[in-house]
Amino acid sequence: QKLKIYCAEVYCVPQVIFSACELGVFDLLLQSQKPLKAGEVARELGTSEDGMERLLDVLVGIEILEVEHTEGTAHYSSTDVSNLYLAKASPKSLHDMIIYNSQTIYPLWNNLVDAVREGKNQNEKTFGLSSKDIFSAIYRSEEEMLKFMGLMNSTWAIDGHDIVTAFNLSGFKSMVDLGGCSGALARELAREYPSSTVTVLDLPKVVQTAKQHFTESGCTVEFQEGDFFEGDLPPADLYILARIIHDWKKDKCEKLLKKIHSSTSPGGGVLIVEAMLFESRRGPITAQLYSLNMLVQTEGKEHPPSHYTGMLTQAGFKDVQVCRTGKSYDAVLAIK
Ligand SMILES: C[S@@+](CC[C@H](N)C(=O)[O-])C[C@H]1O[C@@H](n2cnc3c(N)ncnc32)[C@H](O)[C@@H]1O
16 A cells, blocks of 8 residues: 555655646735635636646645635635745745756656666756766756755755754854855854854855845855865865765765865864764665765765764864754764
């Protein structure tokens, strides 16, 4: 029965949520002051009534929407979950994450068979792009870059506070978030540690896009254009590597960690943020799935704690501490 559900039903559910997000169902129901009939939703969103009714019924079935029947007609309304996480306007919205999963990740996963056979990402087969330069593939157009940055950004609206408080980082007076993308985690750091300076270093195009689309008024985070594999790193007491190690092959990660070690002073540190596998690799299922996702999209993988400890000690760091947050992402702090 479980197998039947996994093979015949579970794979359809994400498509239902993706489609409803893309069509704007959750935004419409949030804005609407009253429950709406399928025909009204269809008219507003320019869809067929029959298709919309079936979609809405599944959304009720999976408890993302609610329905009430008045004189035999179904009236659909939003729920706390859809308003908080699925409507675009919510500060905790996962809308950008869902759109990226729908339009980019899902097509890559369609080639999972080949990814497993070949042991490499499927950028070439899926998008006709070189599988070698992973960020050229991810940033293949301005639109894709913005979608990817939206995806990265939305994670930290939910999990950011747990990450920045996983350890007391107040002793680090200057922090550089390497590959800090839209600056979402950096903003959480700046909020939590107002007496520290926080800088995001990322590729020039990413920094320009972050400044244009993702800044918040009153935010003290600085941005710096650069390439963490080339040249010197800006000096810092603490370097952050959030979802960076999982992108790259082991030799590149080791090179980067050595560079960080030589850029900081004794007492300085590095904070690695990743979805960590159990030591046995028998879970968590989220980290196992993320690791497969790294296979289809990048050259890296998710690791258990001992791999991080190994890479960090090899780079010269001591005092490696691991904090499992209980959420999707965990943190590892190491000191020089
Ligand atoms: C998976 S994303 C993680 C983003 C961010 N740290 C987060 O957790 O939301 C990887 C980031 O590394 C950046 N990146 C990739 N190669 C880079 C390089 N050579 N130098 C600097 N940043 C780089 C990408 O632009 C992207 O922002």
